[in-house]
Structures are given as structure tokens and as C-alpha cells.
Amino acid sequence: MDKRDVSRLLSEIAVLLELRGDNAFRVRAYENAARVIDALAEDLGVRVEAGTLTELKGIGEAIAGNISEYWRTGAMTFYEGLVDATPPGYLEMIRIPGLGAKKVRALGEALGITSVAALKRAAEKGEIRDLKGFGAQSEKKILKGIALLESGAGRFLAGAIRPIAENLLDSLRARDDVEAAEIGGSLRRWAETVKDVDLLVATRKPAAVTKAFLALAPEATVIASGETKTSVRLASGLAIDLRLVAPSEFPFALHYFTGSVAHNIRIRARAQDRGMSLNEYALSGKRHAAVKTETDLFRVLGLPYIEPELREDRGEIEAAEGEALPRLVREQDMRGILHCHTTASDGKSTLEEMGAAAAARGAEYLGIADHSASARYANGLSEAELKRQEKAIDAWNASSATLRILKGSEVDILPDGTLDYPDSVLERLDFVVASIHTSFAMSDDAMTARIIRALRNKYVSILAHPTGRLLLQREAYRLHLDEVLRVAGEEGVVVEINANPHRLDLDWREAMAARARGVRFAVNPDAHHVSGYDDIRYGIGVARKAWLTPKDVINTLPVEKALAVMRERR
Ligand code: DGT
Ligand code: CA
Ligand code: ZN
Numbered sequence: 001m002d003k004r005d006v007s008r009l010l011s012e013i014a015v016l017l018e019l020r021g022d023n024a025f026r027v028r029a030y031e032n033a034a035r036v037i038d039a040l041a042e043d044l045g046v047r048v049e050a051g052t053l054t055e056l057k058g059i060g061e062a063i064a065g066n067i068s069e070y071w072r073t074g075a076m077t078f079y080e081g082l083v084d085a086t087p088p089g090y091l092e093m094i095r096i097p098g099l100g101a102k103k104v105r106a107l108g109e110a111l112g113i114t115s116v117a118a119l120k121r122a123a124e125k126g127e128i129r130d131l132k133g134f135g136a137q138s139e140k141k142i143l144k145g146i147a148l149l150e151s152g153a154g155r156f157l158a159g160a161i162r163p164i165a166e167n168l169l170d171s172l173r174a175r176d177d178v179e180a181a182e183i184g185g186s187l188r189r190w191a192e193t194v195k196d197v198d199l200l201v202a203t204r205k206p207a208a209v210t211k212a213f214l215a216l217a218p219e220a221t222v223i224a225s226g227e228t229k230t231s232v233r234l235a236s237g238l239a240i241d242l243r244l245v246a247p248s249e250f251p252f253a254l255h256y257f258t259g260s261v262a263h264n265i266r267i268r269a270r271a272q273d274r275g276m277s278l279n280e281y282a283l284s285g286k287r288h289a290a291v292k293t294e295t296d297l298f299r300v301l302g303l304p305y306i307e308p309e310l311r312e313d314r315g316e317i318e319a320a321e322g323e324a325l326p327r328l329v330r331e332q333d334m335r336g337i338l339h340c341h342t343t344a345s346d347g348k349s350t351l352e353e354m355g356a357a358a359a360a361r362g363a364e365y366l367g368i369a370d371h372s373a374s375a376r377y378a379n380g381l382s383e384a385e386l387k388r389q390e391k392a393i394d395a396w397n398a399s400s401a402t403l404r405i406l407k408g409s410e411v412d413i414l415p416d417g418t419l420d421y422p423d424s425v426l427e428r429l430d431f432v433v434a435s436i437h438t439s440f441a442m443s444d445d446a447m448t449a450r451i452i453r454a455l456r457n458k459y460v461s462i463l464a465h466p467t468g469r470l471l472l473q474r475e476a477y478r479l480h481l482d483e484v485l486r487v488a489g490e491e492g493v494v495v496e497i498n499a500n501p502h503r504l505d506l507d508w509r510e511a512m513a514a515r516a517r518g519v520r521f522a523v524n525p526d527a528h529h530v531s532g533y534d535d536i537r538y539g540i541g542v543a544r545k546a547w548l549t550p551k552d553v554i555n556t557l558p559v560e561k562a563l564a565v566m567r568e569r570r
């Protein structure tokens with residue numbers, strides 16, 4: 001068990017309390033405790049043993065007792081009691097985007113609805129709209145939410161799954177009887193959501209490796225286990241497929257199980273055109289040099305190596321053929337981190353902590369962009385508070401020789417398209433991030449006009465999370481994205497690829513199209529805690545999927561050049 005398990009359980013308790021209509025104060029206390037534990041820098045076990053949990057702000061006696069019980073025994077009586085008292089369908093219903101605990105309870109109590117399927121039927125028959133607190137609009141919203149849930153059904157956030165897959169990979173690679181091991185499938189292609197984990201191992205001892213793999217996930221349900229493939233399912237519902245091949249088969253299997261299906265089909269046809277036949281395990285037909293790696297496989301087919309991120313049949317085979325593959329941006333190319341928060345607004349790490357952690361990662365500059373004044377939801381900074389932060393940044397810069405902190409702000413784009421600080425404030429800042437956090441429910445025309453008006457403000461450097469989507473949770477707000485991106489390109493406003501694995505916004509498909517029209521990008525962690533820097537890799541994954549090179553991403557520039565781009569229109 002680690003602190004993430006504890007934090008997750010505390011969040012679940014908050015939801016369960018809400019579902020039974022418990023008082024809001026208690027709900028908030030558990031939500032808060034979950035955040036505190038998640039952000040804890042020290043060893044949770046040490047605190048449990050020492051009995052000092054209550055010294056943490058936000059952890060009272062009751063919560064501390066529950067955490068200790070869970071840590072010591074792996075179970076929590078309080079949690080189990082709550083689960084028993086909650087109709088099982090409620091937890092399924094609350095996963096419908098836009099449907100809160102209060103409404104779930106109201107539906108259960110008034111109409112006896114305790115499953116998503118029953119809710120869908122009732123909404124389709126128009127039975128929800130007459131319920132107190134609902135209406136025709138919210139009935140429509142419920143149906144839309146169910147559709148969204150169904151479209152993401154059975155998929156997982158890649159950011160939540162990758163650490164699990166990498167841990168398994170490390171353990172497998174450490175074995176002497178494993179000659180090679182890789183993650184395949186959509187995860188290797190850095191897709192934003194994945195259906196399952198595909199692991200691939202080259203070994204001469206499949207039985208021993210299979211046994212070791214099963215021991216790595218002792219609580220998993222075994223779906224199937226044979227000589228060449230073992231599938232297990234974790235408690236979360238995530239399936240993990242382990243495929244075992246002979247070392248000589250590995251490059252073919254790795255390529256095949258990396259996909260995508262569309263890329264594979266094209267590659268197989270290419271082999272056939274050349275008088276060869278390609279399958280998961282071998283290439284046969286014409287005589288050819290030994291294929292030991294994927295690079296060899298591509299070479300035999302007359303192509304340079306194609307990076308997994310590009311294998312979506314979006315022109316990568318043609319580009320490879322014409323020696324026109326892009327030199328994709330890498331995490332090591334990044335010199336600067338932009339768009340980060342601190343405890344001044346809704347962050348959990350201080351300015352100094354954020355600075356020290358950025359320097360420790362080797363960053364040359366860090367752009368702080370806390371929320372603006374009207375952002376009540378995120379403890380936005382008043383003009384006076386912003387000024388105080390500017391002073392703190394001056395002090396940092398006067399004493400740090402390695403990392404420069406840039407003064408910025410994440411300024412709300414207000415419903416009318418004006419910005420949340422006057423120009424006289426914005427002009428003092430090194431850079432300005434503009435984004436939408438309120439009034440999502442506008443017509444597409446109004447939303448487009450709103451954002452474009454903000455883009456025309458010459459102080460705006462970066463448009464952050466341009467569509468507002470939350471993967472598997474919330475759709476993008478309605479807007480004419482093409483037009484917004486066209487204006488961003490025209491105005492020279494940098495477009496963010498928000499690296500938070502819940503967002504990954506701008507989407508890679510859109511970024512790919514926008515790049516062709518000359519839009520420049522920033523890959524930003526939107527970190528609210530020092531641990532948020534680790535998300536940068538997911539943003540890089542998106543950038544690479546969009547074919548971006550270091551030139552397309554301003555974080556690769558030295559600080560003066562990055563500043564020049566962000567201040568170009570002043
Ligand atoms: P996912 O799991 O939905 O996130 O996406 P993938 O791409 O990981 O799909 P998955 O796990 O069903 O299969 C892994 C790879 O195996 C896939 O990317 C390509 C290969 N593959 C699966 N089915 C087929 C197929 O019918 N034809 C070909 N050519 N390749 C396939
Ligand atoms: Ca897969
Ligand atoms: Zn932010």
C-alpha cells in the first residue's frame with residue numbers, strides 16, 4: 001500500500017458520504033484529507049507508526065484513526081460500512097459526467113432509479129424532466145453524459161496506466177530469462193486513453209516468465225494463461241496481456257502488437273508488394289538480411305525507423321519513404337517549464353519549492369502563472385497579491401544562478417472575451433496565459449468570438465487548454481476550433497498542449513493540423529505541485545504524436561528567445 005491508495009480511498013469516502021446526503025463539512029474534510037495525503041512529501045507509514053497524523057493540517061482524530069486502520073490492516077471499517085449502505089448502482093451513476101451525488105440520490109429516492117441503464121430508459125421516455133430540480137435541459141444533459149460514458153466505457157487514462165505498465169516492465173526486464181521486454185499497443189503509441197496494457201517479452205523460458213508475471217500481480221484475476229499469452233484483470237477492470245515469443249520473433253511481434261491496426265495493414269501490404277509475407281512472428285518469402293530489431297524490419301521494407309507515436313497511418317509511411325519524417329521533439333529538448341501554479345492560488349507547493357524542483361530537473365526557466373483575481377474557484381490573486389508574488393520572484397532571481405523564474409499569470413477569459421486583469425497589470429508580466437474556466441455553456445459562435453477577442457489582446461502569450469475537455473469525463477466546450485487556431489496562428493499566440501493526463505488539450509490530431517498552418521506550441525504541465533512536473537512526458541507524447549519538432553515547441557528555446565516569442569506583439 002502507498003499513500004496514493006490511501007488518498008484514493010479518502011476521495012471515495014467523500015463521494016459515498018455525499019451520496020448518502022451527509023453534511024457538506026464532513027464531505028469537504030475527506031476531500032481535503034485526500035489532497036493532503038496525496039501531496040505528502042514524507043513517508044506516510046512513519047507518521048502512522050508514530051501516531052502523528054493529526055499534526056497534518058486537515059487531518060483530525062477520526063480521519064487519522066481511519067487512515068491508521070487502513071494502513072495497518074488493509075481494510076477500513078468506516079469505508080466498508082458506507083459501501084454496504086449505498087445502492088450499488090449509485091456508484092455507477094455518479095460516473096456519468098455532469099451528474100452529481102445530490103442528483104443521483106434524488107433520482108434513486110424519487111423514481112427508484114439505481115442503475116445507468118434504468119436512468120437511460122427513463123430519460124429517453126422523458127420521465128426525468130418533471131422531477132423537481134431537473135428539467136428538459138438536464139434530461140438532455142443526462143443522455144449526453146451517458147453517451148460520453150459509454151464511448152469511453154472500458155477505457156483508461158494512459159497517464160494512470162503507464163506507471164503500472166512500467167513497473168511490470170522493469171520487473172520483467174530484471175530477469176535473466178527475459179531477453180527483451182517492451183510495452184506495445186496504444187500505450188507505446190502514447191495514445192491518450194487505452195483499452196488495456198499489451199506487454200511483450202522475448203524469452204526461451206515462457207513457463208518461468210509466466211509464473212513470475214502472475215506473482216507480480218497476485219490479486220489479479222487470471223482470464224487466460226497459456227504458452228504464448230497470459231491475460232489478467234486487475235481490480236480496477238484493467239486487463240493486462242502478456243505475450244511471450246522466442247527471441248527471433250520479437251521484432252515482428254513488437255511491431256505487430258504496437259499497431260496501430262491501420263499502420264499494420266499498410267505495412268503488411270508493403271511487404272506483399274515486395275514479394276514477402278509478414279505476420280506477428282515472421283517475415284518470409286524473399287531472401288533478406290537477418291531482422292533482429294524493428295529498425296531492421298523497417299529497413300528490409302525499404303523504410304527508415306518509424307517512431308511508435310507516428311504509427312497511425314496518417315502519412316508516416318509516405319513520409320518515411322520520402323525521407324521526410326520529422327525529428328520529433330524529446331523531453332531532453334525542453335529548456336523551460338511554463339504555466340505552473342503555487343500556493344499563492346490553488347497550488348500545493350510554494351514558489352520556492354516549485355523553483356527548487358524545476359532547477360533539480362535541469363530546467364533553465366520556470367514560468368509561474370497563478371490564477372487571476374476573479375477566479376474564486378481557485379483562490380485567484382488580487383492585484384496586490386500578484387505584486388507580492390512579483391517581488392518574491394525578483395528575490396528568487398537575485399539569488400539563483402541556475403533557474404530563472406518568469407512572472408506570469410493564468411488569466412481568466414471572461415464571458416465577454418475581455419481579460420481578468422487590466423492591460424496595465426498584464427504589461428508588467430513576462431508572459432500571459434489565457435484560459436477559460438467559467439461559463440462553458442455558450443453557443444459555439446459566442447464561445448469562438450469570446451476566445452478570439454482574448455487572442456487579439458496583444459499581451460496574451462499562450463492560449464491554455466484550448467477546448468476545456470477532461471478525458472473520459474467532460475467534453476470540450478462547443479466552439480469553432482479551426483477558427484480559433486487560425487487566429488492564434490495569425491496573431492502569433494502560442495497554443496498550449498496541456499500535459500496533465502486528464503486534459504492533453506490540445507488534442508494531437510488538432511495539433512497536427514494546426515502545425516501545418518504554422519501554429520507554435522508550448523508543452524505545459526499546468527503543475528499544481530512539484531510532482532506535476534512529471535506530467536511533462538505525457539505532453540511530449542502528444543507533441544510527438546502531432547509530428548512536432550523542437551522548432552514547433554517554444555519550451556525548447558533559451559529563455560530570451562522564448563520571452564521574445566511570448567512578447568512578440570507588444
Ligand atoms: P487499445 O487497446 O484499444 O487502446 O488500442 P491498441 O492499438 O493497443 O489495440 P489492441 O490492444 O486491441 O491490439 C494491439 C495491437 O495489435 C494493435 O495496435 C495492432 C495489433 N492488432 C490487433 N488486432 C489486429 C488486427 O485485426 N489486424 C492487425 N493488422 N493488427 C491487429
Ligand atoms: Ca491495447
Ligand atoms: Zn493552470
